[in-house]
Amino acid sequence: MSGLAQQVSTHSIVRRYYGVWLVYSLAGGFLGGVYPLFLRSRGLNQ
Amino acid sequence: MIAETIDPIGTTFCNGAVDAWGVNALDEAGFEGTTHGLFSRISQLSSLGFMATALMGAYVGGVDIAWPWLLGAAGFLLSALAGTLLHERSRDAAGQGHRAMRAAVHAKIGSGLRQGFGIRSIRLLSLAEAITLGVMAPYWLQWPLLFKDGYGTGVWVVGWVFCVLGLGKMLGAEAAARILTLTSARPRLLSGLTIGTGLTLLGAGFLAGRPNQALVLLFLMNAFQGAREPLALAWFNEEVAADARATMLSFRGMVATAGGAIGLLLGGYVTDLWGIPFAWKVAGALCFLTVPCYLALNRRSKFTSAV
Numbered sequence: 159m160s161g162l163a164q165q166v167s168t169h170s171i172v173r174r175y176y177g178v179w180l181v182y183s184l185a186g187g188f189l190g191g192v193y194p195l196f197l198r199s200r201g202l203n204q
Numbered sequence: 205m206i207a208e209t210i211d212p213i214g215t216t217f218c219n220g221a222v223d224a225w226g227v228n229a230l231d232e233a234g235f236e237g238t239t240h241g242l243f244s245r246i247s248q249l250s251s252l253g254f255m256a257t258a259l260m261g262a263y264v265g266g267v268d269i270a271w272p273w274l275l276g277a278a279g280f281l282l283s284a285l286a287g288t289l290l291h292e293r294s295r296d297a298a299g300q301g302h303r304a305m306r307a308a309v310h311a312k313i314g315s316g317l318r319q320g321f322g323i324r325s326i327r328l329l330s331l332a333e334a335i336t337l338g339v340m341a342p343y344w345l346q347w348p349l350l351f352k353d354g355y356g357t358g359v360w361v362v363g364w365v366f367c368v369l370g371l372g373k374m375l376g377a378e379a380a381a382r383i384l385t386l387t388s389a390r391p392r393l394l395s396g397l398t399i400g401t402g403l404t405l406l407g408a409g410f411l412a413g414r415p416n417q418a419l420v421l422l423f424l425m426n427a428f429q430g431a432r433e434p435l436a437l438a439w440f441n442e443e444v445a446a447d448a449r450a451t452m453l454s455f456r457g458m459v460a461t462a463g464g465a466i467g468l469l470l471g472g473y474v475t476d477l478w479g480i481p482f483a484w485k486v487a488g489a490l491c492f493l494t495v496p497c498y499l500a501l502n503r504r505s506k507f508t509s510a511v
Contacts, residue, residue: 171226172235172242175222175225175242182222183253185278187258188272190366191258191363191366192272194346
C-alpha cells in the first residue's frame with residue numbers, strides 16, 4: 159500500500175471509529191444524570 | 205429489574221468489541237500515532253456526546269421522568285444501525301453453522317478467561333479497573349440526588365452539573381493526549397492520577413453540604429479520571445496481541461463490571477447507614493487501593509502478550 163493510500167485508509171478508520179463512539183455516547187447520555195432521579199421518583203429511595 | 209439485566213449485557217458486548225475493531229483495523233492500516241492520543245480523543249467525543257444528550261435528557265425528564273428512557277432506546281437503536289452498516293462479515297464466520305459457532309464461542313470464552321487470569325499485567329490492570337469502577341459506580345448514582353437536593357431546583361440542574369463534570373473529563377483527556385509518557389513512567393503517572401481522584405472525591409465528601417465547592421472538587425476529580433482512563437486503556441492495549449484484543453478487552457470490561465456491582469452493593473449499604481458524604485469519603489480512600497496494582501507493574505518485561 160502506498161503512503162498516501164495508507165494515510166487515507168488510516169484517516170477513514172479513525173473517522174469511523176470516532177463516529178461510532180460519538181453516536182453510542184449520544185444514546186447513553188439521555189439517561190446519564192436523570193437515572194437516579196427516575197429511581198427515586200418510582201419509590202426506590204434506599 | 206429485567207431492563208437493568210439486559211442493559212449491562214448489551215454494554216459488555218459492545219465496549220470491548222468497538223475498541224478491538226478500531227485498534228486492530230488501525231494496526232493493519234499502519235497507524236503510527238499514539239494509542240493514548242486516540243483514546244483521549246474518543247474520551248472527549250464521548251464526554252461531548254454525553255453532555256449534549258444529558259442536558260436534553262434533564263430538560264425532557266423535567267416534563268416526564270420516563271421519557272429519557274425512550275430517547276436513549278432510540279439512540280442505541282441508531283448506533284446499532286450505524287454499527288451494522290459498518291460491519292464487514294467475515295467469510296469464515298458467515299460459512300459456519302450454529303453448532304460450530306457455539307463451540308467456537310465456548311472455546312473463546314474459556315481461553316479468554318484462562319488468558320486474562322493467567323497474565324499478570326492483564327490481571328493487575330483489570331483489577332485496577334475493577335477497584336476504580338467499584339469506587340466510582342455508587343458516586344455516579346449519588347451525585348444527581350445530592351446536587352438536585354443541594355441546589356433545591358428542578359431536574360434541569362442535573363443536566364448542567366453533568367456538563368461541568370463532562371468538561372472536566374474532556375480537559376483531563378486533552379492533557380493525556382498531550383503527554384508523551386515513557387513506558388517506565390506510566391505506573392507512577394497513573395498512580396498519581398488515581399491519588400488525585402481519591403483526594404478530590406474525599407474532599408467532595410467533606411464539602412457535600414456546600415454544592416458549589418463540592419462541584420469544583422468533582423470537576424477536578426473528573427479531570428484526573430479523564431487523564432487516567434485513556435492512558436490506562438492504551439497501556440492495556442499494548443499488553444495484548446491483536447488476535448486476542450477483543451477477548452481481553454471484554455475480559456477487562458467483565459472484571460470492571462464485577463467490581464462495579466460489588467461497589468454498588470457496598471456503597472449502597474454504607475450510604476444507607478451513614479449517608480452520601482461519608483460514602484464518598486470511604487470511596488475516596490478506597491481509590492488508593494489501585495496504586496499498588498500499577499506500581500507492581502513497574503518492573504516487568506516490556507511485552508507480555510505471548511498468549
